Amino acid sequence: AVAGREWARLRYLAARHVPVPAPAACWTSPSGESGLVTVEIGDARSWKEVLLADRSPLAIARSLTAAATLVMRAHEAGFLHADLHVGNFLVDPTGALTLIDVHRGAVRTRVSLRERLGNLALLGFSLGSVLPRTAWRRLLRAYLDRLPKHGRAPDVRRCAEWVAGRIADLRARHLRRRTRRCLKNGTGFRVHETPDWRVYAVRSIDPGEV
Numbered sequence: 001a002v003a004g005r006e007w008a009r010l011r012y013l014a015a016r017h018v019p020v021p022a023p024a025a026c027w028t029s030p031s032g033e034s035g036l037v038t039v040e041i042g043d044a045r046s047w048k049e050v051l052l053a054d055r056s057p058l059a060i061a062r063s064l065t066a067a068a069t070l071v072m073r074a075h076e077a078g079f080l081h082a083d084l085h086v087g088n089f090l091v092d093p094t095g096a097l098t099l100i101d102v103h104r105g106a107v108r109t110r111v112s113l114r115e116r117l118g119n120l121a122l123l124g125f126s127l128g129s130v131l132p133r134t135a136w137r138r139l140l141r142a143y144l145d146r147l148p149k150h151g152r153a154p155d156v157r158r159c160a161e162w163v164a165g166r167i168a169d170l171r172a173r174h175l176r177r178r179t180r181r182c183l184k185n186g187t188g189f190r191v192h193e194t195p196d197w198r199v200y201a202v203r204s205i206d207p208g209e210v
Helices: 002-015 047-053 057-076 113-127 135-145 156-182
Strands: 023-028 034-038 079-081 089-091 097-099 105-107 189-193 198-202
Touching: 002 023, 002 034, 002 079, 002 105, 047 057, 047 089, 057 079, 057 089, 057 097, 057 113, 057 135, 079 113, 113 135, 113 156, 135 156
Parallel strands: none
Antiparallel strands: 023 034, 079 105, 089 097, 189 198
16 A cells, blocks of 8 residues: 555645656555555655765755755645655755655645645754754745745745744654653663652663663
């Protein structure tokens, strides 16, 4: 099912000239297993890797502008990526970006401004893991500068305030999830009980030796 959705989304976006991996083949076996083959993007690297490798202001500005342009093209095509983060972009040797993992996206007649800003907030939150937390403002500005004029231009300040609030919500939700993981025995964390203390630690640390 996932491969089929990815295949359909890739064909839809490619037909609208949105940079995505070129779909080559898709199949479903009699047992229900499915697979997808796309054309390889030669020597491509993850966008996160590229951002970490070149920290110069000019390189970051160009990269954020390229990402804003790509996201804009997807939105104009009626596509809203439900998992938009730095790991879902590839960069080829020329610096061109490609959008991947599009099976978690929705196709609609029109993507509203609120939906666009929400998508940018997702990406902006993710950017905070590799760039200064204010990097999303440059991304937003580049996006709004390229927004086709469908009537009155959006208020940049109000858009920035809305995105900032949404990113703050995403950070708070992320912290709550990580806190819940810490407060129980799980894959990455464990709870160590003593008569006087309860210690929460990652599994690589022995609380008894701290």
